[in-house]
Amino acid sequence: MAVYLGLRPYGDHSQDPAVALAAFAQPLWVVAHLAGMAALASVGWVAVRCSELVPGKASRIARWCGWCGLVDAGLVMPYYGVEALALHELGRAVSAEDLAPDQAMALVEAVRGNFVGVSLFAAGLLMLAAAGLLAALAWQRAAHGGLRWAGWPLGGLVALVLPQYYLPPAGRVTFGVAFAVAALAWAGAAWAQSPRHGLRRAPGGDLGGDPGGDLRRDL
Numbered sequence: 001m002a003v004y005l006g007l008r009p010y011g012d013h014s015q016d017p018a019v020a021l022a023a024f025a026q027p028l029w030v031v032a033h034l035a036g037m038a039a040l041a042s043v044g045w046v047a048v049r050c051s052e053l054v055p056g057k058a059s060r061i062a063r064w065c066g067w068c069g070l071v072d073a074g075l076v077m078p079y080y081g082v083e084a085l086a087l088h089e090l091g092r093a094v095s096a097e098d099l100a101p102d103q104a105m106a107l108v109e110a111v112r113g114n115f116v117g118v119s120l121f122a123a124g125l126l127m128l129a130a131a132g133l134l135a136a137l138a139w140q141r142a143a144h145g146g147l148r149w150a151g152w153p154l155g156g157l158v159a160l161v162l163p164q165y166y167l168p169p170a171g172r173v174t175f176g177v178a179f180a181v182a183a184l185a186w187a188g189a190a191w192a193q194s195p196r197h198g199l200r201r202a203p204g205g206d207l208g209g210d211p212g213g214d215l216r217r218d219l
Contacts, residue, residue, distance in 0.1 A: 001183075004036030005176030010169040012087075017101045020108070024091025033084030039179075040076055043132055043158055044069035050135035050142075050151070069131030075124030079117045086111055125162040132158025139186075143193065150189030153182035 009032075011023025023029060044066075051066030090107055093099040111117075136155030140148045157179050164175045 001036065001039040002176040002180035004032045004039060005172045005179075006032075007035070008032035008172075010172075013169060017105045021091045021094045021101055021104055024087040024108075025095045026091075029091070030084050030088050033080055037077060037080045037084075040080075040128060040161070041070075041073045043128060043135075044071075044073035047131040047135040050138040066131060066135070068127055069135070072124045072127035072131060075120045076128070079121035082111055082114075082117065122162070129159035129161065132156075143189065147189040147192060150186045154179070154186050157182055 007028050009023035009026045009029055012020040014020050014023075047069030048063070048066035051063040087108060090099065090104045094101055094104045132155045136151035139151035143150065157175070160175070164172055167175065
């Protein structure tokens with residue numbers, strides 16, 4: 001997420017079509033959006049793994065929400081793919097003078113405003129937010145001592161992924177840095193779980209002899 005929001009060209013925020021299309025044409029546009037896709041997919045996977053920490057009936061609910069995290073991440077991928085690749089090609093076409101800027105911007109608006117794409121994207125981010133919060137709750141119930149809070153900063157930031165799109169560029173970069181710090185804090189908390197003070201394992205779970213082992217690798 002930090003790579004996505006830190007490297008992403010923000011020229012598309014400009015009212016000048018030439019500046020926006022130049023941003024789309026940059027290779028960093030594709031690289032950054034691919035990083036963003038990887039970030040959202042990894043959140044869904046962490047939600048699945050955290051769902052294994054909650055025992056009993058709550059485990060089934062958490063697991064369902066965890067798998068929803070993966071499905072939700074999948075819902076946003078079509079829109080991200082178009083944003084990353086289609087807009088990049090439009091920008092390149094204008095740079096090569098194969099397409100007029102006004103025509104390209106009309107296509108950009110049509111692509112970004114596609115009803116199905118926007119609906120899937122919004123639904124995916126809303127459901128992913130729920131998965132992030134439930135993953136943090138699963139961690140809180142499974143961890144011990146002062147490390148029980150460690151999942152909440154990242155869970156809260158996952159819930160704010162949708163509204164962060166409306167921030168100015170500096171705010172979005174700051175959000176990416178905060179996301180990275182929260183993820184590292186959670187990973188450090190998982191690593192700190194020793195076998196003696198490790199995570200509780202749900203019946204039938206697969207966390208193995210070291211209760212924190214698999215989760216440490218996934219985070």
